[in-house]
Amino acid sequence: MPEGWDAIQRDMDKLVKWAHGNLLRFNKAKPKVLHLVKGNAQDRYRLGDGQTESSHAKNLGLLEDERLDMTKQCALTAQKSSCILGCIKSSVTSRSREWILPLYPALVRPHLECCIQLWGPQHRKDMDLL
Known part of the structure; x- marks a missing residue:
């Protein structure tokens, strides 16, 4: 108006x-x-x-569009998390649980949880991707 x-x-x-x-x-x-x-x-x-x-760009680090569809955000988050997991896999020689388990909440979860209240996945395909 x-x-x-x-x-x-x-x-x-x-x-x-x-x-x-x-x-x-x-x-x-x-x-x-x-x-x-x-x-x-x-x-x-x-x-x-x-x-x-x-x-139609980023706002607070979130990808958004005019329909407020967060599919792009979910894909970007899944890609970042996957890259970090790949780095952990290639750089940590020990595969014991005591070494790997602390790395996930320290390095991967922050990317998955960043602003989740705003962009939380709403479609089943996005949830499956994450």
């Missing part, structure tokens, strides 16, 4: 004014707008004298 767009722009203008008053600068290349609704006007906002770009 246009009223919402105006309110967001006013808030961004207030941020710029506050930053200027505190001798801070924004990196104008970083702010991105994620459009989640198909067919919206895809407005751009101003941050000072710069324009914001539209994004």
Whole structure:
């Protein structure tokens, strides 16, 4: 709704004014707008004298798209975890449980659990992949 767009722009203008008053600068290349609704006007906002770009990219390290489908995120996470497991397999000579078991929660699980509350797999194929 246009009223919402105006309110967001006013808030961004207030941020710029506050930053200027505190001798801070924004990196104008970083702010991105994620459009989640198909067919919206895809407005751009101003941050000072710069324009914001539209994004389908990473946010907080998460891959997202306009449908909030996290299949790409699940695939990337599974790939990273698999690479780490491969490194463990090739670099640890001992195959005893006392050496291997502590490495999994220390090296692999953090990648699987990073922001899981936001991108938790919802499709069966994603769960199976992970």
